[in-house]
Each structure stands twice: as C-alpha cells, then as structure tokens.
Amino acid sequence: MAASELIKAVEIIRQKLKKKPIEYQVLLNDLPGNDFNTIFKSLPNFLQNLRREIGGDVGPCLFTGVPASFYGRLFPKKSVHFVHSSYSLHWLSKVPEGLEENKRNIYMTGNSPRSVVKAYYNQFQKDFSLFLKCRAQELVDGGRMILTLLGRRSQNPASKECSYIWELLGLALNDLVDQGIIEEEKLESFHIPKYMPSPIEIRIEVAKEASFVIDSIKVSQVDWNVSDNNEMNKAKSVDVSLKGSGYNVAKYMRAVAEPILISHFGEEVMDELFIRYREIIADRMAKETTQFFNVTVSLTKPR
Incomplete structure (x- = not known):
C-alpha cells in the first residue's frame, strides 16, 4: 500500500528530528462499487506490519473509505496535506x-x-x-x-x-x-x-x-x-x-x-x-x- 511508504518516509524524518509521534489520517478513495470491506479486513495485519517496520512509537494511523468519483469534491476544504493517485x-x-x-x-x-x-x-x-x-x-x-x-x-x-x-x-x-x-x-x-x-x-x-x-x-x-x-x-x-x-x-x-x-x-x-x-x-x-x-x-x- 502506498500509504505505508509515505508514513515510513515521514517517520524517518520525525525520528531524526526527535519529534513526538504524530497522528496519520489516511483517506482511501474509490468508486462506490469497490469492495472496501476487503481493504478494511486487511488493515489489522497492515498496521501490525507497519509498526514492526517503523518501531513501537509510531502514532495512531486512522483509515477512512471515501466512495465517490475523484472528478468531484471528496474532502473538506483545506483538510488534506498530501494526495497520491496511482494508475x-x-x-x-x-x-x-x-x-x-x-x-x-x-x-x-x-x-x-x-x-x-x-x-x-x-x-x-x-x-x-x-x-x-x-x-x-x-x-x-x-x-x-x-x-x-x-x-x-x-x-x-x-x-x-x-x-x-x-x-x-x-x-x-x-x-x-x-x-x-x-x-x-x-x-x-x-x-x-x-x-x-x-x-x-x-x-x-x-x-x-x-x-x-x-x-x-x-x-x-x-x-x-x-x-x-x-x-x-x-x-x-x-x-x-x-x-x-x-x-x-x-x-x-x-x-x-x-x-x-x-x-x-x-x-x-x-x-x-x-x-x-x-x-x-x-x-x-x-x-x-x-x-x-x-x-x-x-x-x-x-x-
């Protein structure tokens, strides 16, 4: 998942700067017909592996599904720091x-x-x-x-x-x-x-x-x-x-x-x-x- 690479990159910088753990909110977007349940079922293992790779002091990682077309508004104004779109x-x-x-x-x-x-x-x-x-x-x-x-x-x-x-x-x-x-x-x-x-x-x-x-x-x-x-x-x-x-x-x-x-x-x-x-x-x-x-x-x- 691309989110893991982003979180790991931020954590490397945070740990070098000796900053306190931060919260991550990951917003997963796809069309309404996508099977979000399958994604959500995989999250416990995903988070467990992520914490093992990064270390125990990583902050909360919160995931939300957003079922809608990206050719329209998805999120509140000025609420997102980074957008990643692949294929x-x-x-x-x-x-x-x-x-x-x-x-x-x-x-x-x-x-x-x-x-x-x-x-x-x-x-x-x-x-x-x-x-x-x-x-x-x-x-x-x-x-x-x-x-x-x-x-x-x-x-x-x-x-x-x-x-x-x-x-x-x-x-x-x-x-x-x-x-x-x-x-x-x-x-x-x-x-x-x-x-x-x-x-x-x-x-x-x-x-x-x-x-x-x-x-x-x-x-x-x-x-x-x-x-x-x-x-x-x-x-x-x-x-x-x-x-x-x-x-x-x-x-x-x-x-x-x-x-x-x-x-x-x-x-x-x-x-x-x-x-x-x-x-x-x-x-x-x-x-x-x-x-x-x-x-x-x-x-x-x-x-």
Missing part, C-alpha cells in the same frame, strides 16, 4: 461524445478520424482540469500531490505506444464479430473511456487551471509483461516463454477491462474473447517490443 487519472469520467465514425475500433488507432482524437482530448482536458480544481480546494496551502498515470512520449494521442494494447483487444473483438459471436452493432457502440496524456499536455492543463506548480514530471517505461526477462531465462524455448507472456498480459488486462466488457457484451463471451486476445498478444510480442509508458508528476499548491 487512475488516465480513466475518463465518461465515454467522449462524437465517436460514431470510429468504426469497429474500441479506442483511438492510427486510422481513427481526427474528430475522434479531438473528442478524447477534449474530455481529458475537462476531467483533468476538474480534478485539479477539486484537489486544490481540499489541499492545505503548501500541500503536495504525486500523480502516476499511463501516458506516452509521442505527441500523437493515437500512437501505438499508448493505444496498441487496446487496439489488439479490438482485433480480438472484431474476430468474434466475424465469427458471428458478437453483433457488429454491439462492437461499434463500445468505446474505452480513457486517455493517456503526454507530459506536455499535462503541463498545459496545470498551467491553465493555475492552482498548482509542477515540481517535476518524468516518463518511465515498463514491459507489458514485467517478468519477460526472467521467463525467457527459465523457459525451455522462446516460444514457450512468449506464450506464457501472452497469458500473463491477457490475464491482467482481463482484470482491468472485464467489468466494462461484461456490461456491454455479456459474460458468456469473455472466455473466448480473452483466449483469442492472448493468442494475438503472444504473436505481437514475438515480433516487436511492447511497453507501457508511465507519467509521474509532482505538484505543489503554493502557500
């Missing part, structure tokens, strides 16, 4: 309007019309600006935010480095349409509500909203299957390793995408869809380098 802000508040011409694509691709790319970007601008505005009201003066989201280096919003994994899922869905398993109309009415911004786009929105100063912004990359190298070494053949990698990537993408896919296409086609998706991914990973790009930005609300 969330690339999800949009809704599917953009005006995607009708994005035929048989579930996301932006190289052949998507300009109007589709513009619609996605416009929705990102609205959502990200609203997020900044709401957090600015909730943070104390001098408060900080660390945001990590999937993004891209390219200035092209439809570049392969940010859209490719969804394009391949679209290919798997198209195969099911061609086999008569899914109706074409169903596919053409389905769109992924996400946008993976570049560092420049983030800088533009932060400057326009004008509540924060960017301390740093960095781009990092990670292989689709982070265990690729280990699997290559352990596997009896490259072919076996690539099949395993395709399985791993399809498995975590299923965890990410299955809820919205089920709500649109139904649960009965999921197994067949992800078997086909796994095959497509394994084939592409055998031919090219496949990576995600993370954008991490540190911001401060001026005093």
Whole structure:
C-alpha cells in the first residue's frame, strides 16, 4: 500500500528530528462499487506490519473509505496535506461524445478520424482540469500531490505506444464479430473511456487551471509483461516463454477491462474473447517490443 511508504518516509524524518509521534489520517478513495470491506479486513495485519517496520512509537494511523468519483469534491476544504493517485487519472469520467465514425475500433488507432482524437482530448482536458480544481480546494496551502498515470512520449494521442494494447483487444473483438459471436452493432457502440496524456499536455492543463506548480514530471517505461526477462531465462524455448507472456498480459488486462466488457457484451463471451486476445498478444510480442509508458508528476499548491 502506498500509504505505508509515505508514513515510513515521514517517520524517518520525525525520528531524526526527535519529534513526538504524530497522528496519520489516511483517506482511501474509490468508486462506490469497490469492495472496501476487503481493504478494511486487511488493515489489522497492515498496521501490525507497519509498526514492526517503523518501531513501537509510531502514532495512531486512522483509515477512512471515501466512495465517490475523484472528478468531484471528496474532502473538506483545506483538510488534506498530501494526495497520491496511482494508475487512475488516465480513466475518463465518461465515454467522449462524437465517436460514431470510429468504426469497429474500441479506442483511438492510427486510422481513427481526427474528430475522434479531438473528442478524447477534449474530455481529458475537462476531467483533468476538474480534478485539479477539486484537489486544490481540499489541499492545505503548501500541500503536495504525486500523480502516476499511463501516458506516452509521442505527441500523437493515437500512437501505438499508448493505444496498441487496446487496439489488439479490438482485433480480438472484431474476430468474434466475424465469427458471428458478437453483433457488429454491439462492437461499434463500445468505446474505452480513457486517455493517456503526454507530459506536455499535462503541463498545459496545470498551467491553465493555475492552482498548482509542477515540481517535476518524468516518463518511465515498463514491459507489458514485467517478468519477460526472467521467463525467457527459465523457459525451455522462446516460444514457450512468449506464450506464457501472452497469458500473463491477457490475464491482467482481463482484470482491468472485464467489468466494462461484461456490461456491454455479456459474460458468456469473455472466455473466448480473452483466449483469442492472448493468442494475438503472444504473436505481437514475438515480433516487436511492447511497453507501457508511465507519467509521474509532482505538484505543489503554493502557500
């Protein structure tokens, strides 16, 4: 849990300065459908491990669940000192309007019309600006935010480095349409509500909203299957390793995408869809380098 790393970092400084123990209030936010009970059940072990790592004099750590969209107010004004968001802000508040011409694509691709790319970007601008505005009201003066989201280096919003994994899922869905398993109309009415911004786009929105100063912004990359190298070494053949990698990537993408896919296409086609998706991914990973790009930005609300 990211909260443990933050608390440990603060405690190291507190103990060096020989200050008295302080209280921590951790506010966990997710959509109302999230299973907060599972998180809360894990807290006793979490706190026990935290105290063992830090030492017995750590102050009270109080946890609260906040079920709501982060594209709106979550906390009282000037009540929060630090905000951390990880792999969330690339999800949009809704599917953009005006995607009708994005035929048989579930996301932006190289052949998507300009109007589709513009619609996605416009929705990102609205959502990200609203997020900044709401957090600015909730943070104390001098408060900080660390945001990590999937993004891209390219200035092209439809570049392969940010859209490719969804394009391949679209290919798997198209195969099911061609086999008569899914109706074409169903596919053409389905769109992924996400946008993976570049560092420049983030800088533009932060400057326009004008509540924060960017301390740093960095781009990092990670292989689709982070265990690729280990699997290559352990596997009896490259072919076996690539099949395993395709399985791993399809498995975590299923965890990410299955809820919205089920709500649109139904649960009965999921197994067949992800078997086909796994095959497509394994084939592409055998031919090219496949990576995600993370954008991490540190911001401060001026005093």
